[in-house]
Amino acid sequence: xxxxxxxxxxxxxxxxxxxxxxxxxxxxxxxxxxxxxxxxxxxxxxxxxxxxxxxxxxxxxxxxxxxxxxxxxxxxxxxxxxxxxxxxxxxxxxxxxxxxxxxxxxxxxxxxxxxxxxxxxxxxxxxxxxxxxxxxxxxxxxxxxxxxxxxxxxxxxxx
Amino acid sequence: xxxxxxxxxxxxxxxxxxxxxxxxxxxxxxxxxxxxxxxxxxxxxxxxxxxxxxxxxxxxxxxxxxxxxxxxxxxxxxxxxxxxxxxxxxxxxxxxxxxxxxxxxxxxxxxxxxxxxxxxxxxxxxxxxxxxxxxxxxxxxxxxxxxxxxxxxxxxxxxx
Numbered sequence: 001x002x003x004x005x006x007x008x009x010x011x012x013x014x015x016x017x018x019x020x021x022x023x024x025x026x027x028x029x030x031x032x033x034x035x036x037x038x039x040x041x042x043x044x045x046x047x048x049x050x051x052x053x054x055x056x057x058x059x060x061x062x063x064x065x066x067x068x069x070x071x072x073x074x075x076x077x078x079x080x081x082x083x084x085x086x087x088x089x090x091x092x093x094x095x096x097x098x099x100x101x102x103x104x105x106x107x108x109x110x111x112x113x114x115x116x117x118x119x120x121x122x123x124x125x126x127x128x129x130x131x132x133x134x135x136x137x138x139x140x141x142x143x144x145x146x147x148x149x150x151x152x153x154x155x156x157x158x159x
Numbered sequence: 160x161x162x163x164x165x166x167x168x169x170x171x172x173x174x175x176x177x178x179x180x181x182x183x184x185x186x187x188x189x190x191x192x193x194x195x196x197x198x199x200x201x202x203x204x205x206x207x208x209x210x211x212x213x214x215x216x217x218x219x220x221x222x223x224x225x226x227x228x229x230x231x232x233x234x235x236x237x238x239x240x241x242x243x244x245x246x247x248x249x250x251x252x253x254x255x256x257x258x259x260x261x262x263x264x265x266x267x268x269x270x271x272x273x274x275x276x277x278x279x280x281x282x283x284x285x286x287x288x289x290x291x292x293x294x295x296x297x298x299x300x301x302x303x304x305x306x307x308x309x310x311x312x313x314x315x316x317x318x319x
Contacts, residue, residue: 009195010194017206021210032222064226
């Protein structure tokens, strides 16, 4: 075997970059996901195609990781499988929220939320809690009972 | 195509190990011949095939649905090919963790049988399949969970 030539051929192959890399990733992910559900539910591709009312050859193409199915076709498959094939950020948001994690509608909001600090103020006989945000327009001041103040955040004054 | 051959490691990744075939007297393995074929290299789907190939190695494993069965149903259990548009890359599919890649090319005819080169590539893999099936039945060939071959990697034509 010509080891040097072999090495060169394989290196050249490794260096190739597909302009469709992201599309191929998605195609393979979708195929992989459907395959998992088929196994879990003991269904064949033929049965799924019939249930989803799509062509067998179309499903076969999707399963080979070569298809470019429409959203409508994917929804038909999701309905037939009673599972999500494509998940959007809102899917994760819903699941995180069910697990008790806060949900944020935008990255920007999440960023502000992360920087938000609660500053408790006790002065002149009154007690306030200031929710200080990185976005000053969103600062909130509310009067609270002393008993409600988190002592770790107590500060003598706030200006 | 009843020639002696050796199975050599081609590429390995987190999810699978791919082997290729070196026939006696050849300088290049069948897999390297495919990668070095000018028609294949010039094909517009070649870069996509590479991405597909490495995705199997690193992310998905060689899931069976990514391969297309060649020939009539039941005639050969493991003779498959990986395709991207009109590129055909013949292989012996063993498991999600191990595949043996052979040669292939650009399909320009309706029937593979009408293309001598593709037909040869396919039949070469049928021969490889026949030999490893026999060695497996005799307990001389196996594949572990990482897709690494255990047992013989050299196959003498006289024995099969």
